[in-house]
Structures are given as C-alpha cells and as structure tokens.
Amino acid sequence: MNCASQPFFTGAHGGPPTYEMLKEEHEVAVLGAPQTSAPVATTVINIRSETSVPDHVVWSLFNTLFMNWCCLGFVAFAYSVKARDRKMVGDIIGAQSYASTAKCLNIWALVLGLLLIIAFIIVCTTGSLVIFQAVLQLIKDYRGY
Template identity: 75%
Template sequence: MNRTSHHFFPGAHTSVPPTYEMLKEEHEVAVLGAPQGSGPVMSTVVNIRSETVVPDHIVWSLFNTLFFNPCCLGFVAFAYSVKSRDRKMVGDVIGAQSYASTAKCLNIWALVLGLLVISAVTIAVIVIYATALAQI
C-alpha cells in the first residue's frame, strides 16, 4: 500500500515560501500579543428591555367620545384606553395589550354604529324633505 500524506495548508509543511499575508498575520500577533489566559475573565452583562409598542388608541377613543358616542361606546373605549396607558406605564405589557384590544374593538363598534345612525338620520331627513316638497 502506498500512503501519501496530503497537506491542507499550502506553505506550512512544503518548501513553498510563506506569502505576504501569512507574514503580516504573524507580525500582527507578535505586536498585539497573544491572548492572555492566566487571569480570570471578567464579563459585563447589560440587560436591554425590548420596548414593545402597545397602541392605546386614546386619540381615537377621544374622537369617538366627542362625535360618535352611540350607547356610550366611545366613553367606554376611552376608559379602556386610559387603563391601557396606565398598564403600559407600570410595565405590564400583557395587561396593556388586553385593554388596548378591548378599546380598539369598542372604537370600531362606536364608529360603525355612529356612521350608521348618521347615515340613517340623513336618509330620513332627505326623504321627509322630498315628500314635503312633493306635497307643495
């Protein structure tokens, strides 16, 4: 059997002279020094809290409270928005998300019902006005 050795690093075990890059790396190690392993390694841990953005929908709730407030849904949505903001300030992200989700749902219902009431009243006024003009 003929066994031949194959070298994976060119220039390391052959008669080929080292390249400029290899000499430069050896020089950098000599100047900077090898890592010191004799002393204890000190490490610092920095805890960074991830800022989870929880929208509290307080502006939307205030708008619905002032303009679209059927069955006081806008006011209740505003109360949940304030609760969500309070939970966010305390650091309770799960509670803030829960209150914000409820406020969003109430805002959607307040807006939809408010638009339906306004459109129904508008249609009724137009029909009454048209019939009144037809009678004249």
Template identity: 70%
Template sequence: MNHNSQHFFPGAHNGIPPTYEMLKEEHKVAVLGAPQSSAPVTTTVINIRSETAVPDHIVWSLFNTIFMNWCCLGFVAFAYSVKSRDRKMVGDMTGAQTYASTAKCLNIWALVLGLLLTTGSIVLLVFVYATAYSVFLKSMQENNGYH
C-alpha cells in the same frame, strides 16, 4: 528577556544559542503572559427589556367620543384607552395590552355603528324631505286649481 520563558525552549538550558524562531516564541510568551489561573470566570448579564409598543388608541377613542358617540361606545372606548395608558405607565404591559385590545374593539364598533347610523339618518332625512316637498307641491297645485 524573561528568565522563566527560557525554560520552555529546548536548547535554552543546553548552552546552544537561541535561533530567531526561539526568540520569536519567547517574545510571544512574554507578551501574552503566564497562563491564566483556573479560577471561575464571573460574568455579568444585563437584561435589556425591549420596549414593545402597546398602542392605547386614545386619539381614536377621543375622536369617537366627540363625533361617533352612538350608544356611548366612544366614551367607553376612551375610558379603556386611559386605563391602558395608565397600565403602560406603571409597566404592566400585559394589562395595557388587554385594555388596549378592548378599546380597539369598542372603537371599531363605535365607528361602524356611527357611520351606519349617520348614513341611515341622512338617507331617512332625504326621503322625508323629498316626500314633504312632493306633498307641498301637490297641495300648491290643488290650491291654484291645477288638477
């Protein structure tokens, strides 16, 4: 047994034989060791950066560039998407978010404007063809003598 731990118990230096509780406490002190020194405890802090997903909307911009490029909005949105991806690769998340937000806004406008102009063009073509067809039928009736 440890010589130093016997001095903590009453009766250990009086010549009285130790009881079971005294031996148990002496064993705990021997296992735990001496009290720690009052030296300052050094800690290490590791900052783990959470990767916030900044969408760059590059696929949407590419789609708008190919199919909905009215007023070149799809192309401009694609350029901002590429800038956003570049900023993200460098680690500038604020810049990437700014460029991505602009690309998203341009993509929305390109999509809405593209859908409206495409739908309007189709409706205009249907009216033009319907009018041309009715004029064609009227001229055929006049040529055949049907009045």
C-alpha cells in the same frame, strides 16, 4: 535636523514590509489578539425591549366627542386610559388587554356612529323629497290642474 530619507514602513529586517507581513497585521487588527485556551469571562446585559402598546386614547377621545353611540366612545376612552396607566406601571399584558378592549369598543362606536349618520342623511333626504312632492301636489290642487 536630519534630512536623510527614511522609509515610511519598515519591516522586521529593516526593509519595506512584504505583503504577508501586512496581511498578518491586518488579520490581527480585524480578528483581535490571538486566542488562548484560558477561560473567557463574558458579560450578558439584558435589555428590555420596549414593546409598543397602542392605547388608542386619541381615537377614543374622537369617538367620545363625535361618535358617542350608546356611550361606547366614553367606555372606550375609559379603557384607553386604563391601558395607558398599565403601560406606565410596566404591566404590558394588562395594557394589551385594556388596549384590545378599547380598540374593539372604538370600532363598534365608529361603525354604529357612521350607520346612524347615514340613516339620518337618508331620512332627511327622503323626508325632504316627500315634503317637496306634497307641496307640489298642493299647488296643483290649488290651481286646479
């Protein structure tokens, strides 16, 4: 077993490496091998970007179950399913077209459904107030006030 100490880094002349030698080794490691004038072969890989096309199926299902004004929710659900089918086939343009139609129908179904609910609440509250006032008037007439 040799117990003689040896330097960890050895330069070209047997001594410790200089700053310039270390800098050159670092540049070679970072930049790669020296460039030559030989033609370089390149490989191009085309990766299809997955464009996310929302199909609005959940929104259409909600509108079909709860806001189905003039069957707009059901028609929107049909277009959403068509958009999903087009997306699975790979037809992004067709999927976007069907999804856009489904979104428009969903918006109309939601707006008309909310208007219907608000109108129903207004009719119920005013109707109950009219009935309450009529009952009070009957009670007053009955008692003779």
